[in-house]
Amino acid sequence: MSALYSAELKAFRQELRAFFTSQIPERIRAKISAGQPLARADFVESQRILNANGLAVPHWPAAWGGRDWDRVRLHIFTEELQRAAVPLPLQFNCNMLGPVLAAFGSEEQKQRFLPRAANLDDWWCQGFSEPEAGSDLASLQTRAVRTPQGYRVTGQKTWTTYAQYADWIFCLVRTDPDVRKQAGISFLLIDMRSPGITVRPIITVEGHHEVNEVFFDDVLVPFDQRVGEENRGWDYAKYLLTNERSGIARIGLTKERAARARRLAATTPFGSGTLLDHAPFHQRLIELELDLKALEITLVRLASRAGGGEGDPAASIVKLKGSQLQQRAAELLMDVAGPAGLRAMTGDIEDDAPSLALATYLNARKVSIYGGANEIQRNIIAKQVLGL
Known part of the structure; x- marks a missing residue:
């Protein structure tokens, strides 16, 4: 874990942070931050900016537009991208199909599909x-x-x-x-x-x-x-799903939402002070922040170890806990919004945190189901990780 804080990786992190906040349009990042749906054009514009700068598929082989980044650098990249509220490069193209084609596709399929997938010419x-x-x-x-x-x-x-x-x-x-x-x-x-x-x-x-x-x-x-x-599709699907499950954790996105909950709570009146002064709320926020740090350590440990790459069943740990933390962050934002969050139910959705908190909360309920329900992840952890 200490390698994550080396001078080289700190500089790498700062470089990414500066790029994301200056090169991706603010109007797109504001939608992500507020939990608003993106249009197709938003995804395409953002990914093509990333791809033009070698940042759409940095984990792919260099021969196909990647940078051959190790999983620690990829973790830092993903975290900073999410914390800056930048749309993830389309996961179906970049984290699911791309690695499968690079590993199992024919040469013709790689040439035909991979460059177009990276640039979002094909969705x-x-x-x-x-x-x-x-x-x-x-x-x-x-x-x-x-x-x-x-x-x-x-x-x-x-x-x-x-x-x-x-x-x-x-x-x-x-x-x-x-x-x-x-x-x-x-x-x-x-x-x-x-x-x-x-x-x-x-x-x-x-x-x-x-x-x-x-x-x-x-x-x-x-x-x-x-x-x-x-008849070998199940093998390729398992390879794909381990990549998807690691990506579902979205630690950077949850950090951004936790930070937003902290900022908003500090300006939300409660009793004689603010909601951030309210001990039960503040304790839940601190517990979320600590659990996020623990999950990040776990993810980096898995990424760094031998055999911790694609196909590692321990990705189920990251998916399970990451989905739970996303939901807890959404619940905190709902608490900050209070009754104002119900404006979303009447269709009176404004570009503010209270009216969009409910949409974020409801959308987060799916995270424990897609990519393999959390109950399935517990079975995988028990059988394939713990050997029970």
Whole structure:
């Protein structure tokens, strides 16, 4: 952990902090800070600025636009990006599909898709969850049947984040129904403009359009859009999900929200003083800040150890605790907002902390479910980390 505070890494951190706060437009960062939804153009503009400066995919191999950063530098990068309220480079492109293609894709697939993914020329979404296959993902039923022309895909995916923006979807499909369920799955890359694809919005409880249902009706997918071997998709999905789970922790984002709660509480009247003077609130805030530091130490320890890279089941620890801390930070912001936060329920949403706190709170409830429910993470920790 001491290496995290070396002079070299302190200078690295300061360089990133200066870049994020000066080069990413304030109007975009203000939306993130306030919990407002971003438009597609906001994501694209931010990521292209990062990519032009070698900061969209620094963890990728240098041959594909990355910097071959180790996981400690990547942790510092992610934390500072989130603390500056900069949109994360699109995770579906950069932390999910990109590493899978770099590790398992064909040379043609790497050349075709990786540069465009890094620059957000193609927007990818993730076709994993189904109505009857969420936490038990291996029970998925979307079928891909071989024909002379390619695979014919039929089925449904759900909770597909930003499918309304997407150009492509990476999808788990069942290519062999007659074997053990994990053994008959393949990983396909599907053009969202293909005939037979329908996207239907799901409006979430805070009123945002973030997730969708995606239907496949006899969609033709060429064979060269399968990643790796047929029926090996479960292996590639596990590799992808460990990257996703580490990213879900969002320590920097939670630090930014905790700091915002502290600032706002210091100006919120309570009794004869401010809410920050109120001992129970202040104690919860301090406990959150201490737990964030403990999680950061854990994340850096995992990143630094031998074998602590992609595929490490200990990523479930980071996902489990990180999601809980995000929710606790959102709860503190709701407490600061008080009754004013209910303006969001009437549609009277203004650009201020109270009226947007409820949207942040409600949106944070999903974090303990997506990327593998926390109950599943506890099972992984028990079996694969503790050996129970």
